[in-house]
Amino acid sequence: MTLPEFKGEQFEKGLKVRKEVLGDVHVSASLAAADDLTAPLQKLVTEWCWGEVWTRPGLDRKTRSFLNLAMLTALNRPHEIKLHVRGALNNGVTEEEIVEVILQAAIYCGVPAALDSMRVVAEMIRQVRSEKAAESG
Incomplete structure (x- = not known):
């Protein structure tokens, strides 16, 4: 399994909110620790939890x-x-x-x-x- 790319508009939108809420240190460490098994979930959480739901008005x-x-x-x-x-x-x-x-x-x-x-x-x-x-x- 290969690592998904941590990029794209939805990912960047979610990454911004995730870092603002949880802190840059935690989020950066979570993403840096991602491997071929855990990276897909990190991507999903960042894009959909943080980029889609947390940004709703x-x-x-x-x-x-x-x-x-x-x-x-x-x-x-x-x-x-x-x-x-x-x-x-x-x-x-x-x-x-x-x-x-x-x-x-x-x-x-x-x-x-x-x-x-x-x-x-x-x-x-x-x-x-x-x-x-x-x-x-």
């Missing part, structure tokens, strides 16, 4: 972040929660609002899923706080 990025945190909690996907906590903060969601999303999800999705999400949320908020302190200090 019907919801702002903050609302999309709220929804992602709730849905990822419902699906019990801590790895993806980790990525989307940073994205939510970049999209203007406050730490308090993130905690409220997880509490709301606990009632409707289950406490075990919410506990996993809250552990990841706390870890990521502490990491982002530390990074910001290092940048300003």
Whole structure:
């Protein structure tokens, strides 16, 4: 299998949004690590998730972040929660609002899923706080 080319209008549109939300470091590392097995999924996610859905005008990025945190909690996907906590903060969601999303999800999705999400949320908020302190200090 050969690597798909990471180019094209839809890919570039998605790459821009993906980097703005998740951060250039994470996205660049994900793409650099892509191989013949994982590259097709990276291309698909960048073009369709980020380039098609995240750029639609019907919801702002903050609302999309709220929804992602709730849905990822419902699906019990801590790895993806980790990525989307940073994205939510970049999209203007406050730490308090993130905690409220997880509490709301606990009632409707289950406490075990919410506990996993809250552990990841706390870890990521502490990491982002530390990074910001290092940048300003």
